Amino acid sequence: MSDMPIHTDAIERHNAPRRGDLEADYDALGAKLARRGVDIAAVTAKVSAFTVAVPSWGVGTGGTRFARFPGGGEPKGIFQKLDDCAVINQLGRATPNVSLHIPWDKASPDELKAKAEDLGLGFDAMNSNTFQDHPGRVEHPLSYKFGSLSHTDPAVRAQAVAHNIDCIEIGDRIGSKALTVWIGDGSNFPGQSHFARSFDRYLDAMRDIYAALPADWRLFSEHKMYEPAFYSTVVQDWGTSLLIAQALGDKAQCLVDLGHHAPNVNIEMIVSRLAGAGKLGGFHFNDSRYGDDDLDAGSIDPFRLFLVFNELVDLELTSGDFRPAHMIDQSHNVTDPIESLIRSANEIRRAYAQALLVDRNALTAHQEANDALMASEALKEAFRTDVEPILARARLDAGGAIDPIAAYRVSGYRTKVTAARPAASGGGGGLT
Numbered sequence: 253m254s255d256m257p258i259h260t261d262a263i264e265r266h267n268a269p270r271r272g273d274l275e276a277d278y279d280a281l282g283a284k285l286a287r288r289g290v291d292i293a294a295v296t297a298k299v300s301a302f303t304v305a306v307p308s309w310g311v312g313t314g315g316t317r318f319a320r321f322p323g324g325g326e327p328k329g330i331f332q333k334l335d336d337c338a339v340i341n342q343l344g345r346a347t348p349n350v351s352l353h354i355p356w357d358k359a360s361p362d363e364l365k366a367k368a369e370d371l372g373l374g375f376d377a378m379n380s381n382t383f384q385d386h387p388g389r390v391e392h393p394l395s396y397k398f399g400s401l402s403h404t405d406p407a408v409r410a411q412a413v414a415h416n417i418d419c420i421e422i423g424d425r426i427g428s429k430a431l432t433v434w435i436g437d438g439s440n441f442p443g444q445s446h447f448a449r450s451f452d453r454y455l456d457a458m459r460d461i462y463a464a465l466p467a468d469w470r471l472f473s474e475h476k477m478y479e480p481a482f483y484s485t486v487v488q489d490w491g492t493s494l495l496i497a498q499a500l501g502d503k504a505q506c507l508v509d510l511g512h513h514a515p516n517v518n519i520e521m522i523v524s525r526l527a528g529a530g531k532l533g534g535f536h537f538n539d540s541r542y543g544d545d546d547l548d549a550g551s552i553d554p555f556r557l558f559l560v561f562n563e564l565v566d567l568e569l570t571s572g573d574f575r576p577a578h579m580i581d582q583s584h585n586v587t588d589p590i591e592s593l594i595r596s597a598n599e600i601r602r603a604y605a606q607a608l609l610v611d612r613n614a615l616t617a618h619q620e621a622n623d624a625l626m627a628s629e630a631l632k633e634a635f636r637t638d639v640e641p642i643l644a645r646a647r648l649d650a651g652g653a654i655d656p657i658a659a660y661r662v663s664g665y666r667t668k669v670t671a672a673r674p675a676a677s678g679g680g681g682g683l684t
């Protein structure tokens with residue numbers, strides 16, 4: 253870890269003048285929580301142990317169907333992406349793992365592993381990509397225009413299955429333990445596709461992928477209500493995802509992407525239902541206003557994020573072997589992706605910390621007494637608590653920055669990579 257992108261001296265220079273204020277804020281919060289019977293050190297320890305994986309694709313500038321406006325120093329290829337991921341983890345200390353997308357990130361597994369180890373990183377779930385064509389890649393000669401795992405043509409289905417198995421094999425060599433499958437399969441017009449037959453084809457293909465899983469792996473089925481298909485989607489909601497996980501077996505679970513539901517859907521209740529069925533595999537965190545907007549986690553509706561974590565903390569306390577995967581899945585169109593990912597990971601930790609503060613005995617008593625107002629207040633009291641001193645203390649104790657975005661801005665990292673990396677081209681989307 254000699255070549256870390258941010259010098260530890262720079263982090264210490266950033267922290268030194270801020271330590272005193274943090275100590276005072278942390279002590280004040282500790283005293284306040286103690287009056288509520290909460291041990292701040294225990295909460296800080298849990299927050300420190302909580303991590304969320306960053307998506308390799310998240311460190312590049314995203315775009316819309318209309319245009320993409322790349323920033324300076326866009327990473328080219330997975331090794332530069334890993335450098336950027338290391339910056340996020342060095343300063344924020346919440347994101348030691350990276351989730352790869354194949355074939356975007358395809359490279360020698362040995363080199364991937366060595367590079368990640370140099371940077372103090374590991375790998376979380378692998379992601380397959382059968383929602384676009386991959387011109388020039390010999391392993392993908394056939395088009396996914398009309399679907400992949402549910403395609404009418406068995407040759408396309410076989411190609412998509414082989415790609416997913418390739419993802420498992422790469423992941424197995426770099427220390428990943430899960431494969432996330434999201435497909436873009438669906439139809440744009442009533443009548444275009446037979447609902448039952450396409451779903452049966454999908455299940456058959458997924459059985460072949462499931463059979464290739466190592467014993468200690470999990471397979472995550474990720475649903476999405478619409479897009480790219482606009483009339484019907486093969487894996488469109490959590491009910492279908494649950495059917496899939498139940499049909500495949502114990503290693504199959506459901507992945508909840510917060511942006512993949514209809515507006516106003518009660519996502520925290522879906523979390524509870526899937527966990528109750530033993531099928532809650534993990535999350536793709538992001539935030540949204542209208543659809544799958546892929547905005548920064550907690551930037552639009554932090555209360556909803558808190559309510560999801562309220563369910564997770566409840567499950568953590570009541571379930572034995574409960575270990576959902578936490579991943580970010582976002583598109584950063586107008587911000588520096590490194591800053592957005594540092595902030596998002598912090599907001600996810602914030603929701604977790606706030607959920608840890610819920611007085612669960614009081615909440616249960618209010619629920620049993622049908623005291624709607626006080627039950628609601630039990631949640632709001634936790635949500636209203638400013639837990640930033642806990643988050644900053646967890647970062648500081650792990651070697652990170654008290655104010656990670658400020659530290660990043662003075663580090664000069666973006667300027668350095670902008671000079672070193674060739675400018676990326678922007679361009680339009682599919683519309684003109």
Ligand SMILES: [Mn+2]
Binds near residue numbers: 509581
């Ligand atoms: Mn997702």
